[in-house]
Amino acid sequence: MSQLSRLISLLTLLKSKRLLTATELADKYEVSIRTIYRDIRKLEEGGIPVYSIEGKGYSLVDNYTVAPVQFTEKQANALITAQHVINQSKDISFVNDFNEALTKIKSVFRTSIQEKSELLNDKIHVFNWYYEEFSSDALSEIQLAITNFNFVEINYQKANDPNISFRKIEPCAMYSTNNKWILIAWCHLRKELRAFRIDRIQHFKILPDKFEDRKFNIQDYFNSCPYSD
Numbered sequence: 001m002s003q004l005s006r007l008i009s010l011l012t013l014l015k016s017k018r019l020l021t022a023t024e025l026a027d028k029y030e031v032s033i034r035t036i037y038r039d040i041r042k043l044e045e046g047g048i049p050v051y052s053i054e055g056k057g058y059s060l061v062d063n064y065t066v067a068p069v070q071f072t073e074k075q076a077n078a079l080i081t082a083q084h085v086i087n088q089s090k091d092i093s094f095v096n097d098f099n100e101a102l103t104k105i106k107s108v109f110r111t112s113i114q115e116k117s118e119l120l121n122d123k124i125h126v127f128n129w130y131y132e133e134f135s136s137d138a139l140s141e142i143q144l145a146i147t148n149f150n151f152v153e154i155n156y157q158k159a160n161d162p163n164i165s166f167r168k169i170e171p172c173a174m175y176s177t178n179n180k181w182i183l184i185a186w187c188h189l190r191k192e193l194r195a196f197r198i199d200r201i202q203h204f205k206i207l208p209d210k211f212e213d214r215k216f217n218i219q220d221y222f223n224s225c226p227y228s229d
Helices: 003-015 022-029 033-045 073-086 092-106 111-121 139-148 218-224
Strands: 050-053 057-060 150-156 165-177 180-187 192-197 201-210
Touching: 003 022, 003 033, 003 057, 022 033, 022 057, 033 050, 073 092, 073 111, 092 139, 139 150, 139 165, 139 201, 165 192, 165 218
Parallel strands: none
Antiparallel strands: 050 057, 150 165, 150 201, 165 180, 180 192
16 A cells, blocks of 8 residues: 555544554554654644544644545546446445435536546446345444444344344454355354344344443354355
């Protein structure tokens, strides 16, 4: 990653208002802590109001806003292409949220970029050769439950099983394979981590109660417990 790309990414992270230590930033960008210090100075020299709290990290001062991001034609084309791919998703909530987000992003395109992106939009088609009748409308809500550590109650139907079971789960992570989204969650019924196809969740309810972060690592999970339908 070039220094310019790293500075832009660093500025985006600092805008989140979360305090980030130099060590965390160095690990993320795979550079030395000294390089992060230089990057912070570069931002400050450019008029970016970075502040630090000793022992806690860096952030931006409150009420600081950044000028709208400018997209190149290739970047705009990548987003338009991604829209066609994502529109093949079987989860309605995911498709709707992405399209609403893209509409907001397209509003900051320069006029010339907007015109070309609309032209490209009419010249792309993605065939979905994998057809299955199941669809879902839960992905976006379950993603919120993952990041906010909310318990979820679900009615779940396994493959080739007419019975529907009630589960209380702690959603940990999710992944996509063969056009299907899989939720990895701690199941209170089975007392272990289980994989649930989101399109087989018949009903779900996000509870206000919070569970304790299990520090789940998805790569460790794949190494020890590969998914099977």
